[in-house]
Amino acid sequence: MTRKLVIVGNGMAPGRMLEHLVDAAPGRYQVTIFNAEPRVNYDRIMLSPVLSGEKGYEEIVIHGDGWYVKNGITLYKGHKVATIDRAAKTVTSEPGVVEPYDKLVIATGSVPFILPVPGRGLPGVLTYRDLDDVNAMLLAAQSRAKAVVIGGGLLGLEAAAGLKMRGMDVTVVHLMPTLMERQLDEAAGYLLERAVEERGIKVMTKASTKAILGKDRVEGVELADGTVIPATLVVMAAGIRPNAGLAKAAGLTVNRGIVVDKFMATSDPDILALGECVEVEGHVYGLVAPLYEMARVAGAKLAGEETTGFAHSDTPTKLKVTGIDLYSIGDFADGEDREEIVLRDAAAGVYKRIILRDDKIIGTVLFGETSDGAWFNDLKKKAVNISDMRETLIFGRAYQGGAPLDPxxxxxxxxxxxxxxxxxxxxKGKIVGAIKAKGITTLEQVRAHTKASASCGTCTHLVEQVIALTLGDAYNPAAVQPMCGCTTLSHNDVRRLIKAKSLKTIPAVMQQLEWTSSGGCHKCRPALNYYLVADWPNEYADDYQSRFINERAHANIQKDGTYSVVPRMWGGVTSASELRAIADVVDKFAIPTVKVTGGQRIDLLGVVKEDLPGVWAELGKAGFVSGHAYAKGIRTVKTCVGSDWCRFGTQDSTGLGVRIEKFMWGSWTPAKVKMGVSGCPRNCAEATCKDVGVICVDSGYEIHFAGAAGLDIKGAEVLGLVNTEDEALEHIVALVQMYREQAHYLERIYKWARRIGIGEIRRQIMQDTEKRRGYFARFVYSQKYAQVDPWTERVSGKDKHEFMPMATIGLAQAAE
Amino acid sequence: MSLIEIGKLSDIPRQGARCVITPTGRIAVFRTAEDHIFALEDRCPHKGGPLSQGIVHGGAVTCPLHNMVISLESGHAMGADEGWVRTFPLELDGETILIDSASLAALAA
Incomplete structure (x- = not known):
């Protein structure tokens, strides 16, 4: 008969335990899980990248809903367990589900330690423990206001870095004299403090929190010395405690945590416990490696296998803040029986310290350069006598035995x-073995089969090297489509890292993201130039040499090397004087072809480059500015005549089109943006195959987007209906800004929307007022720098070199 | 051989090009990020595109018409493409860029 296994808690430890169990003994138990959080099992270590925006929630899910279904596991989401009845062998959840068990596993994790200070219960005081906390912080971060993080340990610093990247003004308040004092020595703590401060985060050490101030919600933090730090968000990250309340109420033996033996059994033989809630041989744990070891033991026990018991081992500490590398393990306190080897490189911000006892490594602290951490740890674990390499030990593995080796x-x-x-x-042996036995060729497969690099990801590079070594040329690391041949990073990664690392020039991007070519190529340079223009509108100096010729010359190159010129006609409306001016220009410069475009403009084709400034000067006198027909930018708004003339028109579609165009012209976008406004559903402006379109109806304005009528034909999607012209403008601008911030270079709106999801775009623009206003405000801000007519600038002499030959050599000279 | 001055190094933007008009056609004069200079016939071997209008990267230029990549040093198409465009020797005297008139005459011939 199948036995019933009930698990209380659905964090990483029980998740891993279940993986072992379904592998080793599928079908042995009928499994039921109660999860107090209303979701599946996700990678809690990766909450910091979610907070900082470097990853999304979907990317950190470990077991999707399908996994539970596939393995026949019942998961109660949002069910906190209220009681365990050991006599009846049942558990009862708060919503009232009663479940009998043969075996019970308690994995209730930990609870954040809340400082017992006045005001701790005020709205705006958060902890940093689960996805709900992250979401609450993200909501608070939208205000761009001040945050105080109490606690300068691993969690506190990751929270601070994340909030800073979300635009908040952050202060870290730490009780001890240096940061992360449990994992770092003083010198590394100091370097860390400096690195944190360089990111614009204020750090106050030796600062004891006296009270949290505020009436209806948080207004500030008061320290013991009387200092008051104003804040609208306070994050308590002062440590965690095992969450053992449920076990204690059930009468199990509980000390600091639920007491278990090295096979994870509690004082009741039918109840196991594992994870952060337990105490094993006097230790409680908060890092994932020992928790996974517990999961292995518990999984084997439940499967009825023989297994070795849980054994204590040191776990290295790493901080998941992009750009700060630190590594520490073991014992690094000073002592009489100890020696140390220290290397400092102030310019590079590097600090390395190895602590020795009897010529063996007992501890390591690395800051700034941590690639040898694994090697030092290996020497420590094996208690290798290092006296032979004492002179060069600190320089790392590569310097042992003569010439430096390649990585x-x-x-x-x-x-x-x-x-x-x-x-x-x-x-290493397990990875190599799996690759050979299973014919693995990608990083993803290695993650799936061995779990290597599947949690925090800091070892990804090492794992890739192991794969490359094992497979040789058969390894093709391009699991993600790289942007171009100069990098292995995808467009997504590059966009994310430009923001995360505050990269503001093309050379900075190439340096920091380790471009493999010295000057990029014709694929990456225009893309990078766009990303920097879009992300840092007020700071980035546009690099014209990285733009395609059309955007450099502000005209469209033709097959014979001449150019075409398209003046802007707002909403496709023109006048006798404008037409007369165009006719005069055509005559004066003997322009061979005049053509009406699909976007309701007039195209002058066959202008030689040297004539461009002259053509623009004449057009400028008649009031024309550039039509940006050459730009990856806002092109045209095509309109019909609407309620002004048309007997069917419901709104002033021409007026709205002109208004949108005047508001948005000049903006650079990932690919061209063509728009249309039709005055009624007969849709004469063909708005439903545009990047963005409006169909006016009696009750308002129906906004469409993601249409295409080029390489692909695709009807637009409905974004939503709004009541007024003002609202229509706000929604359209916000949509385009969202696209500007997220799309890959050369990716049209319909392709971007397919990648992001129509529903998500609709949600952010139509339903999330805050988000929409944010996008709108950022667009308006960037327009301050973008709305300059490039033709006028060049008529006044800008970039003169672009339009004139450097020299003309006569026949006589050439024949000399 | 006689050298003709065609301009100053600073007349050409880094990672850019300028044209020199000769009786027999246009020459594109390139300046790389490292201030190396090269002269090529301003005509892509593929469909005759003006190479002077392309994006300069490393020691190569990408034609603006159909993205053929041409080596500035050899004039040969790079990668899988085939084709060749004429190159002209340049001299740099301090800031001054000079071209050998004999090579132009050869073009005319």
Whole structure:
């Protein structure tokens, strides 16, 4: 008969335990999980990248809903367990589900430690524990106001960095003299403080919190010395405690945590416990590696397998803040029986310290350059006598035994039992074995089969090197489509990192993101130039040499090397004097072809480059500005005559079109943006195959987007209906700004929308007023720098070199 | 051989090009990010596009018409493409760029 297994808690530890169990003994139990959080099992270590915006929630899900279905597991989401009845062998959830068990696993995790100070219960005081906390912080961060993080440990600093990246003004308040004092020595703590402050985060050490101030919600934090720091958000990250209340109420033995033996059994043999809620041999744990070890043991026990018990081991500390590299492990306190080797490189911000006892490594602290962490840890674990390499030890693995090795050689030289992935305790031999046995060729497969690099991801590079070494040329790391041949990063990664690392020039991007070419190529340079223009409108100096010729010359190059000129006609409306001016220009410069375009403009074709400034000067006198017909930017708004003339017109479609165009012209976008406004559903302006279109109806304005009528034909999607012209403008502008911030270079709106999801775009623009206003405000801000007529500038002499030959050599000279 | 002055280094933007008009056609004079200078016939071997209008990257230029990449040093198409465009030797005297008139005459011939 199948036995009933009930699990209280659905964090990473029980998730991993279940993986072992369904692998080893599928069908042995009928499994029911109660999760107090209303969701599936996700990677809690990766909450910091979600907070900072470097990852989305979907990317950190470990087990999707399908996994539970596939394995026949019942998951109660949002069910906190209220009681355990050990006599009846049942658990009861708060919503009232009663579930009998044969075996019970308690994995209730930990609870954040709340400082017992006045005001701790005020709205605006948060902890940093789960996705709900992250969402609450993200909501608070939208205000761009002030935040105080109490606690300068791992969690506190990650929270502070995330909030800062979300635009908040952040202060970290830390009780001790240096940051992360439990994992770092003083010198590294100081370097860390400096690195944190360089990101614009204020750090106050030796600061004891006395009270949290505020009437109806948080207004500030008061320190023991009387200092008051104003804040609208306070994050308590002062540590965690095992969440053992449920077990205690059930009468199990509880000390600091639920007491278990090394096989994870509690004082009741039918109840196991694992994770942050337990205490095993006097230790409680908060990092993932030992928790996964517990999961292995518990999974094996439940499967009825023989197994070795849980054994304590040190776990390296790493901080997940992009751009700050630190690594520490073991014991690094000073002592009489200890020696140390220290290397400092102030210019590079590097600090390395190895602590030795009896010629063996017992601790390591690395800051700024951490690639040898795994090697030092390996020497420490094996208690290798290092006296032979004492002189060069601190320089790392590459410097042992003569000439420096290349990084691949360093990985090749690692023994099979060297630990590659600290989170999951995966050794090199296991990865190599899996690759050979299972015919694995990608990083994703290695993650799936071995779990290496599947948690925090800091070892990804090492894992890739192991794959490359094992497969040789058969390894093609391009699992993601790189932007171009100069990088392995995708457009998404590059856009994210430009923001995350505050990269503001093309050379900075290439340097920091390790471009493999010195000056990029014709694919990446225009893309980078756009991303920087879009992300830093007030700071970035547009690099014209990285623009395609059309955007450099502000005209469209033709097959014979001449150019075409399209003056702007707002909404497609013109006048006798404008037409007369165009006719005069055509005559004066003997322009061979005049053509009406699909976007309701007039195109003058066959202008030689040297004539461009002259043509623009004449057009400028008649009031024309550039039509940007050459730009990856806002092109045209095509309109019908609407209620002014048409007997069917419901609104002033021409007026709205002109208004949209006057508001948005000059903006650079990932690819061209063509719009249309039709005055009634007969849709004479063909608005429903545009990037953005409006269909006017009696009750208002129906906004459409993501249409296409080029390489692909696609009817537009409905964004929503709004009542007024003002609202229509706000929604359209917000939509285009969202596109500007997220799309890949050269990706039209319909392709971007397919990638992001129509529903998500609709939600952000139609339903989330805050988001919409944010996008709108950022567009308006960037327009301050974008709405300059490029033709006028060039008529006044800008970029003269672009339009004139450098020299003309006569026949006589050439024949000399 | 006689050298003709065609301009100053600073007349050409870094990672850019300028044209020199000769009796027999246009020459594109390129300046790389590292201030190396090269002269090529301003005509892509593919469909005759003006190479002077392309994006300069490393030691190559991408034709603005159909993205053929041409080596500035050799004039040969790079990658899988085939084709070749004429190059002209340049001299740099301090800031001054000079071209050998004999090579132009050869073009005329």
């Amino acid at each position: 691949m050689a360093a990985v090749a030289a690692l023994p099979d039992d060297a630990e590659i992935c600290g989170c999951n305790g995966v050794r």
